Amino acid sequence: MGRAPCCSKVGLQRGPWSPKEDKLLTDYVQANGEGQWRSLPKKAGLLRCGKSCRLRWMNYLRPGIKRGNVTEAEEDLIIRLQSLLGNRWSLIAARLPGRTDNEIKNHWNTRLLKRLHKGGIQPQKSSTSLLSKKSSKQPTKKKSNNKLPDHFHNTTATSSTEDVLHREDFSGNDNATVNMAQVYRPKPIKICSESAKSNSFGSVASGSTNKSSSNQEEGEEVVDKLEEEAKTSQVSDISWSSFELDDQSYEPRFEISDENQILFYDDDDCDLSLQADPVSDSNLLDKVYDEYLRLL
DNA sequence: AAATTCCACAACCGCATCTAA
DNA sequence: ATTAGATGCGGTTGTGGAATT
Incomplete structure (x- = not known):
């Protein structure tokens, strides 16, 4: 209409x-x-x-808006999230306290995109994001998700096996611009295998941006596998710290700290000190996943 | 110094989605 | 089930200042 x-x-x-x-x-x-x-x-x-x-x-x-001076940590986070989510600027902005989707979008278009291109990197577009299965046209907008509790905003469809990534509540926390890029509140994230291996410039260049359909399907298989296990009452056995696919173990790009924060980290070339803290509450991930399943 | 080009960013536009009638 | 109003999102454009010629 x-x-x-x-x-x-x-x-x-x-x-x-x-x-x-x-x-x-x-x-x-x-x-x-x-x-x-x-x-x-x-x-x-x-x-x-x-x-x-x-x-x-x-x-x-709006109070709390941060202007300018996008830190390297923030840039790195933007790049990672863009490679994961595509051009979902509102989702990305939700993970950068004080930053707006418009500012991030502008920063991406005017600086990061050029930098990536300079490095011979072809960033993925919205339609090729690792979490995109449908058309490139606003595939996961679900406004009803805003009715969820603040700490559990779900920004994607929750009624099917669609990709799920939750918006966190970062209100009042302004720590993300320091040395560590922090994401607040654990969010159940369906992780594609490639996304688990990718990060920042290097990873974007390494191929996650030009994902073949087969790779994407692999990621979906992982997601489906997780859900299938959950459905068969094995939720408590699912480990979100790593999972296997075809005898290969994939490590996630983040861990959840004891402060309920998701900490992204690199495996080799990251200079952002995004070190993960050990998970003190071993049941936390299961609880989060339980919560996610309830939403489904 | 003037003209031109480049760049960053604020703002606009169209459309998708939600919601209530 | 349909419709229309309201809101939110992402793509795009316009513009002013900086940099370059």
Whole structure:
């Protein structure tokens, strides 16, 4: 079904926001909260379209937004997540506290992409992400997932064997820009075999970006295998720290720390000190996976 | 110093998805 | 089941400043 424009553009202000407009919007949202974007401009005395207001608030005025100075750790995380998720900028942004999807997207398009190309690397597009099975057109958007508890936002379909990757709750935690790229809250992640072996520039170059269908199918097999085991009441026996496929053992690119944080790490060439802490709660992964299964 | 090109980023646009009537 | 409004997302464009010629 087609849609009419979100608002009539007649008489509306466009282009860069003035400080006065910013203040009007900030004051209104602080007083009334987010939402109702369509009616907000009128109520706030702004000659802007609701979409524009939402974008301005989300990307620039919202408290806790970090601007500029993207650290190497953050860049590395962006690259890894992009190789894993494709151009799901909102998902990637959710793992970088204070960063917005727009900023990450811009950073990727203007810097990281060029850097990768310079290195002869062909980053994968959205349609070829390791977690993409369907079309490249917004394959995993499931808005209902936002109704899940904050710490367990599921950003993909949960009613089938689709790829699953959970959004974490990072509110109030601002540690991810230090030396360690941190991801908060363990999220059940269906791991493709190749994704488990890839990371950053090197791994992107090593072939995870040009995944053949067979490799993708391999990853899906792993996912299916995990689910199959879970269905046969062997959940507690599933180890998320490693798994096997065709007599080969694949190590994940992350571990879950005792602070419920997922820590990405490299195996050789990473200079980001992304060392994994030992998992102190041996049942944590099973609990997380249980929670994931309940959602299914 | 002026003109041109490059670059980074803010903002816009169209569409997908959710939700309520 | 259908429809329309609201929201969110990703791709793309416009623009101002920096760098280069």
